[in-house]
Amino acid sequence: MWVSYYVVRGYSSLSDGVLIVIEGIDGAGKTSVAKEVVSRLNGLGVKTVYTYEPYTPFIVEVMSKYWDELDPIMQTLLMTADRYYHVRKVITPYIQQGFTVVSDRYYYSTLAYQGAQGVDINWILTLNNFVIKPTIAIYLDVEPIVGLSRKKSSTTRIKQLESDLELISKARDIYLNLVTRGELLLVNAMADLKVVVDEVFKVILKYLSKPTTL
DSSP, X not given: OOTTOOOOOOBOOSSSOEEEEEEOSTTSOHHHHHHHHHHHHHHTTOOXXXXXXXOOHHHHHHHHXXXXXXXXXXXXXXXXXXXXXXXXXXXXXXXXXXXXEEEEXXXXXXXXXXXXXXXXXXXXXXXXXXXXXXXXXXXXXXXXXXXXXXXXXXSSHHHHGGGOHHXXXXXXXXHHHHHHTTSSEEEEOSSOHXXXXXXXXXXXXXXHTSOOOO
C-alpha cells in the first residue's frame, strides 16, 4: 500500500493564521480535546475557532442516509467533496483573518478509514491536493478496543463504520504509519482526559512558539 506513498503538500498557511488538526480513531477523545484546546487558546488571547469533519450539511445528510450503500471509493469522493467545501468556506477564510483553526478530523481520517478498506492512498492524496497543510497535526492514540468501549451509542450510519474492530485496527495502523513518516505527532490518549489535554496543549504551545517554516 505504501510503496509509492507520497506526502500531500497542499497549500501552506495563507497569512498569519494557524491550522491545528486533532486526529484519532473513534473514542480517542478528539472532540473533547479539540474543544478544550480552543477554550485554552482563547483564554490566552489567541483568536481560535473550532471546526470539524464531516462538515457540509447537505453532504453529511447524503452520507448519513446512504452510507451503507456507498462503496469505499464513493465514501472517499464524498468525504473529499465535503473537505473541499470545508476548506473553501470555513478554514481558509478564518486563516486569512489570522485565526487559529482547530479541526476535529481532516484528510488523515480519509487516509486511515478509506485506506483501511483498500482505497489507494496515493489516489486519496491526489484528490486532496487542494488542502491547506496543517501547522500541527496531532494523533490521539488508543487501543481500538478501548476506543470502542468509550463510545456512546450513535444515531448516524456513518458511525456504524467504526464498529468494526478489524477495520479500526487497520485504520490505526495507517495512522501510526503517518506518525512514523512525520505527518502526525502522537499523543498517548489512554490516560484521563485532563492529562491528554495537558499533553496536547503542551505540544501545541511548543510548536506555536517556534519561528514559522511553512
